[in-house]
Amino acid sequence: MFEVLMYDGGVYRSAELYELIEDVGGVVINSMRSSQMLTVTMSVPEEDRAAIEELCTDIGGTVKEVPLAGTEIAVIGPTLGRHHMPHPICDIAEQLRQYGAISVVMGLARGRGKATAQISMDEINIINEYDAAVFMMGNFKSCIEDKKDLLEPLDVPLVLVCGPEPEGMEDVCDAVVSGVGRKCERMRTADERRKLVEIADTVVRLLDARRETLSEDPLYVHPAELKQLLETYEPIDMCLRPAPIVLLLGGLRVKIPYSEHREYLENLDVFGRRLGDIARIRPSRISDSSTIIEIMTVSEVEDRDAYRAEYGA
Amino acid sequence: METVIEGTEEFGNDAYKALFEGIMSDIGKAVHVEKARLVLRPEVPFFVFSLLLKAEPESKRISDVASVRGEDGNVFVTISDERYAPEVLSRLWARYSRERVEQQTRFDIAVRAASVAEVEETVVSSGEEALREIVGALWRSMPEGIKARHNMGSGRVVTIMATEENVQPWMKEEAAAVHASMGG
Numbered sequence: 001m002f003e004v005l006m007y008d009g010g011v012y013r014s015a016e017l018y019e020l021i022e023d024v025g026g027v028v029i030n031s032m033r034s035s036q037m038l039t040v041t042m043s044v045p046e047e048d049r050a051a052i053e054e055l056c057t058d059i060g061g062t063v064k065e066v067p068l069a070g071t072e073i074a075v076i077g078p079t080l081g082r083h084h085m086p087h088p089i090c091d092i093a094e095q096l097r098q099y100g101a102i103s104v105v106m107g108l109a110r111g112r113g114k115a116t117a118q119i120s121m122d123e124i125n126i127i128n129e130y131d132a133a134v135f136m137m138g139n140f141k142s143c144i145e146d147k148k149d150l151l152e153p154l155d156v157p158l159v160l161v162c163g164p165e166p167e168g169m170e171d172v173c174d175a176v177v178s179g180v181g182r183k184c185e186r187m188r189t190a191d192e193r194r195k196l197v198e199i200a201d202t203v204v205r206l207l208d209a210r211r212e213t214l215s216e217d218p219l220y221v222h223p224a225e226l227k228q229l230l231e232t233y234e235p236i237d238m239c240l241r242p243a244p245i246v247l248l249l250g251g252l253r254v255k256i257p258y259s260e261h262r263e264y265l266e267n268l269d270v271f272g273r274r275l276g277d278i279a280r281i282r283p284s285r286i287s288d289s290s291t292i293i294e295i296m297t298v299s300e301v302e303d304r305d306a307y308r309a310e311y312g313a
Numbered sequence: 314m315e316t317v318i319e320g321t322e323e324f325g326n327d328a329y330k331a332l333f334e335g336i337m338s339d340i341g342k343a344v345h346v347e348k349a350r351l352v353l354r355p356e357v358p359f360f361v362f363s364l365l366l367k368a369e370p371e372s373k374r375i376s377d378v379a380s381v382r383g384e385d386g387n388v389f390v391t392i393s394d395e396r397y398a399p400e401v402l403s404r405l406w407a408r409y410s411r412e413r414v415e416q417q418t419r420f421d422i423a424v425r426a427a428s429v430a431e432v433e434e435t436v437v438s439s440g441e442e443a444l445r446e447i448v449g450a451l452w453r454s455m456p457e458g459i460k461a462r463h464n465m466g467s468g469r470v471v472t473i474m475a476t477e478e479n480v481q482p483w484m485k486e487e488a489a490a491v492h493a494s495m496g497g
Contacts, residue, residue, distance in 0.1 A: 078457075078458075079457060081457050082453065083453070083456065083457035112457045112458035113457075113458025113459070113460075113477050114355070114358050114458060114477055115477060115478065116458065116477065116478075117458065138456070139322075139324060139325045139328035139329060139332075140322055140324075140325045140353075140355035140456075141322055141324065141325070141355075142322070142355050142356040143355050143358075143456075163324050163325070163328055164322065164323075164324035164325070181324070181325075181328045182328070182332060183331075183332065183335075184332055184335035184336050184339060185335060
């Protein structure tokens, strides 16, 4: 199993850190330098964590765990209106960022009301692109239970955050965190901050289970390794959008249009294989300006190779 | 502000009390409210928010919120109620143009070539406007999807009833009873 750590310290002797990460077979997920300070998010084998920590301490930095690094999580509210969207949703998104995730806030177009709340197919497909989703609801038990239909079609690890403890929601979401409803101010008190940690820990637990499943049949190439190969591609290098490449548990979101770069991406050489042969590449449902690369597992690639060898392409 | 909640869900009652009081304070309307009665029945859904105001909303003129004196054809305004300071300045600008209105300090304004009576009579806040802001605050604190609404207002009492689909006669009757119980 790989562990994701974050080094926070100076640039002094950072070359040694990069070298050690490479030596132990780890990858740099993200590296950010600001003046003489450096933050490196890395994924390293569990058994080499001690060596990494020792070096980081030796060169004057600190190491902390960022259990959600390399994931993209959607925090969803029934609408973007001021009744549903502000404070708790923003606080949850911020907490997930502190755990290392890229978090995205979204509201449904017609999610308000009790009997009239709806979720569209486009919204379902967009949410399903993320590694996990946190769905935020309000203060009334009967309203939450009536909105069960909104959660049913979602096919990602899902945490429901709401005020009262609802009944009968176990089959439509993976976890429920109650005690956080609609609020008109930031979550500042000790109790509220504990709730935020509980929500983030719940997401970590769900994604750890997903990682565990992935480790049984690992991806053909680690998303971070693919990120390193793609970073040199000029349209990505020149992309002005924040985080032009976003790591997902099972692949990458690359913020360049699929229609213009499909050919390059399909034919990219990844350790002797075409990327198109080891990953499913498709436009993002959010807009045509992003591309989703879904990396196949080793067994999927082997199965596909065997099929091709027997029946042709 | 005294807030009375009548609801069918314990968690929702407590949360809505905090939410309602928070929103009214944020918008600066809590000081105008003497008592609030909220009926919350999300299972219908049926909501009634009724307010008893401390005073009936009425128009405020510059003479109500500031002292005004004339000297050599000029008028000097000293604002005594800080809440109306931006409104006083903007109304004077609108009436006399920026060239003739000079803000000397935070609360002192001089208006060149104006009459005291005219300045004193300038309306800075109409009662209708204040009422609209209070109704807006009530709408903001109600659940978003509960869009079918019915407003009632008489004297110092403002009541809003809301439901999701068609407004039934019994809903109006019950809202009228709440309105009457608050003195409306």
